[in-house]
Amino acid sequence: xxxxxxxxxxxxxxxxxxxxxxxxxxxxxxxxxxxxxxxxxxxxxxxxxxxxxxxxxxxxxxxxxxxxxxxxxxxxxxxxxxxxxxxxxxxxxxxxxxxxxxxxxxxxxxxxxxxxxxxxxxxxxxxxxxxxxxxxxxxxxxxxxxxxxxxxxxxxxxxxxxxxxxxxxxxxxxxxxxxxxxxxxxxxxxxxxxxxxxxxxxxxxxxxxxxxxxxxxxxxxxxxxxxxxxxxxxxxxxxxxxxxxxxxxxxxxxxxxxxxxxxxxxxxxxxxxxxxxxxxxxxxxxxxxxxxxxxxxxxxxxxxx
Amino acid sequence: xxxxxxxxxxxxxxxxxxxxxxxxxxxxxxxxxxxxxxxxxxx
Numbered sequence: 001x002x003x004x005x006x007x008x009x010x011x012x013x014x015x016x017x018x019x020x021x022x023x024x025x026x027x028x029x030x031x032x033x034x035x036x037x038x039x040x041x042x043x044x045x046x047x048x049x050x051x052x053x054x055x056x057x058x059x060x061x062x063x064x065x066x067x068x069x070x071x072x073x074x075x076x077x078x079x080x081x082x083x084x085x086x087x088x089x090x091x092x093x094x095x096x097x098x099x100x101x102x103x104x105x106x107x108x109x110x111x112x113x114x115x116x117x118x119x120x121x122x123x124x125x126x127x128x129x130x131x132x133x134x135x136x137x138x139x140x141x142x143x144x145x146x147x148x149x150x151x152x153x154x155x156x157x158x159x160x161x162x163x164x165x166x167x168x169x170x171x172x173x174x175x176x177x178x179x180x181x182x183x184x185x186x187x188x189x190x191x192x193x194x195x196x197x198x199x200x201x202x203x204x205x206x207x208x209x210x211x212x213x214x215x216x217x218x219x220x221x222x223x224x225x226x227x228x229x230x231x232x233x234x235x236x237x238x239x240x241x242x243x244x245x246x247x248x249x250x251x252x253x254x255x256x257x258x259x260x261x262x263x264x265x266x267x268x269x270x271x272x273x274x275x276x277x278x279x280x281x282x283x284x285x286x287x288x289x290x291x292x293x294x295x296x297x298x299x300x301x302x303x304x305x
Numbered sequence: 306x307x308x309x310x311x312x313x314x315x316x317x318x319x320x321x322x323x324x325x326x327x328x329x330x331x332x333x334x335x336x337x338x339x340x341x342x343x344x345x346x347x348x
């Protein structure tokens with residue numbers, strides 16, 4: 001990956017430039033909003049990317065907590081298999097299918113269930129032990145960056161279209177702000193706590209925080225809000241040319257997010273190695289062990305990795 | 306509708322936020338490299 005990084009970075013830059021070109025010059029003008037609607041090409045992909053990263057943080061946190069004991073690890077595996085199997089079969093049962101909201105297809109629910117189960121086992125395979133915690137903190141931090149973009153570009157878009165910067169009490173807007181605050185608290189907790197329990201506490205907070213993601217996503221399906229109804233699914237419709245540009249931009253944002261996550265993950269891994277080396281050095285001092293720095297205390301509390 | 310400036314603002318804000326975050330990553334890498342150097346000197 002270290003050698004491939006510059007190549008991937010160049011390819012991502014080219015893709016981002018192409019996505020920008022498509023968003024500004026190729027996508028048709030919106031009949032109602034005019035040119036300003038083009039904010040959608042940054043606002044929506046940023047939101048989807050943030051949701052995906054928070055979801056990865058959730059999976060990694062659940063798995064980190066489940067791996068604390070072999071019995072909970074086994075139980076979690078069976079629960080995930082059950083969710084995957086039920087989620088794949090249930091949407092096709094006529095009684096269940098009738099309960100699905102308009103625009104939610106059984107195939108998309110089944111695919112989501114399979115992705116959840118698949119992602120759980122893949123993260124467990126490729127991120128063993130403490131690496132799950134590294135993945136969780138990486139996904140949360142980069143997710144907060146994308147969520148910040150959503151919260152900044154949203155009001156900039158709302159002002160010319162709705163005539164107001166923010167709609168107080170709107171469930172989509174409020175739940176997104178709450179989501180951002182939850183993950184900022186998660187990062188603050190990780191940054192300032194040296195306790196041996198920090199990682200577990202952060203994982204529990206992440207699990208509760210992730211419950212807000214479906215609320216944010218489905219709020220516009222189930223409630224009438226100032227925020228527009230979904231343009232994809234949920235009975236909404238979008239011009240195929242606009243959808244095409246939207247998907248190109250999302251792909252570019254996903255590639256960019258992947259590279260940023262990779263850098264952040266590597267940074268966190270190196271930081272923990274340095275902290276451990278500092279602890280070792282302080283213990284091997286000729287004059288006997290000296291008080292470790294606050295950062296080294298964190299490594300001491302975390303134990304061997 | 307004279308709203309093009311909002312469009313510019315949204316795109317500029319997006320890349321400013323990304324640039325600030327990437328800048329913070331670079332700074333943290335730099336600090337870590339310095340810490341590694343200091344550790345090397347200690348040996």
